[in-house]
Amino acid sequence: MEYFIDSGEKPAIIEYPITQFFMLMVLMILIAIELILSSIENVMFQTLSPEAKERYLESKAKKREWTWAKKMYKRLTKTREIEKEGEIILDHNYDGIRELDNVLPPWWVYLFYATIIFGVVYLIRFHVAGDYDQKLEYEQEVAAAKIAIEEYKKTAKDLVDVNTVEFLSEAADLSAGEKIFATSCVACHMADGGGGIGPNLTDEYWILGGGIKNVFNTISEGGRDGKGMIAWKQSLKPLEMAQVASYILTLGGTTAANPKAPEGEIWVDPDAPESEEIIEEAPMEQVSDSTDVAMN
Numbered sequence: 599m600e601y602f603i604d605s606g607e608k609p610a611i612i613e614y615p616i617t618q619f620f621m622l623m624v625l626m627i628l629i630a631i632e633l634i635l636s637s638i639e640n641v642m643f644q645t646l647s648p649e650a651k652e653r654y655l656e657s658k659a660k661k662r663e664w665t666w667a668k669k670m671y672k673r674l675t676k677t678r679e680i681e682k683e684g685e686i687i688l689d690h691n692y693d694g695i696r697e698l699d700n701v702l703p704p705w706w707v708y709l710f711y712a713t714i715i716f717g718v719v720y721l722i723r724f725h726v727a728g729d730y731d732q733k734l735e736y737e738q739e740v741a742a743a744k745i746a747i748e749e750y751k752k753t754a755k756d757l758v759d760v761n762t763v764e765f766l767s768e769a770a771d772l773s774a775g776e777k778i779f780a781t782s783c784v785a786c787h788m789a790d791g792g793g794g795i796g797p798n799l800t801d802e803y804w805i806l807g808g809g810i811k812n813v814f815n816t817i818s819e820g821g822r823d824g825k826g827m828i829a830w831k832q833s834l835k836p837l838e839m840a841q842v843a844s845y846i847l848t849l850g851g852t853t854a855a856n857p858k859a860p861e862g863e864i865w866v867d868p869d870a871p872e873s874e875e876i877i878e879e880a881p882m883e884q885v886s887d888s889t890d891v892a893m894n
């Protein structure tokens with residue numbers, strides 16, 4: 599059975615007005631129960647004899663007293679009743695101003711003892727045993743915060759921008775990217791990325807730069823003016839652009855059925871270790887490409 603309503607960002611009570619009706623109904627039922635109970639009590643009360651009525655009222659009034667709390671309060675304050683103040687009055691008298699010899703309120707004394715115990719524990723822990731110091735505490739907190747940020751980024755992939763975008767290798771992301779590519783991009787880039795109106799996306803040549811950051815940026819901001827590649831940031835979410843950019847990178851090194859001639863320049867990833875994967879996928883092309891570079 600479903601116990602939770604997924605109402606997105608808005609509270610369920612606003613997203614689904616039916617819940618308001620439901621809660622109103624629950625409230626009505628509660629009120630009805632209260633009414634029934636009090637009328638039952640009333641009816642029972644009427645059937646009692648006068649003495650029983652009195653006893654009942656007495657016991658009802660008694661129940662409300664908080665004897666436990668009252669005792670506790672007395673014990674913690676130790677106040678003297680005004681009638682008994684005579685017992686503790688001191689025998690000096692300045693212009694009619696006199697002094698009572700009250701004991702310190704126990705609640706205050708206990709608090710004072712607690713601070714002493716705290717102080718001793720603190721002293722031993724931080725000045726004798728040297729448990730940790732502020733610097734260490736700070737570093738630990740920064741480390742914890744960094745982990746938390748990483749976690750958060752994982753759940754909030756939509757926060758990516760051109761500076762933080764990374765290649766998404768998860769199958770779910772890539773298949774999402776493939777879907778976006780199939781709906782929005784194939785018209786110009788072909789289903790296999792071989793190119794048409796737009797350039798070939800499977801080769802090593804990039805007009806606007808390869809690698810996840812450049813490709814993301816091209817998709818987000820569009821190509822050069824008048825070429826036909828629009829800025830997709832209006833219609834695609836950042837995560838979607840990262841997904842489709844990642845998908846495009848997986849096309850690198852595949853052979854398209856009808857590839858368009860290379861345009862632009864061979865793009866070499868400045869972060870060498872990251873590009874290793876791509877090199878491995880297409881060893882043949884890499885060799886010929888590097889000779890091209892040498893010839894240039």
Ligand code: HEC
Nearest residue numbers: 782783786795796797804805806807816821822825826827
């Ligand atoms: C209307 C046709 C058209 C559509 C639709 C289109 N593109 Fe393009 N795309 C182009 C053209 C034209 C270029 C070349 C731009 C230039 O030369 O500045 C290009 C360039 C690119 C590049 C850069 C290629 C390079 O060599 O640097 C990428 C990446 C790209 N498109 C991805 C996409 C993605 C992803 C989509 C779908 C969301 C898409 N395109 C939709 C026409 C299109």
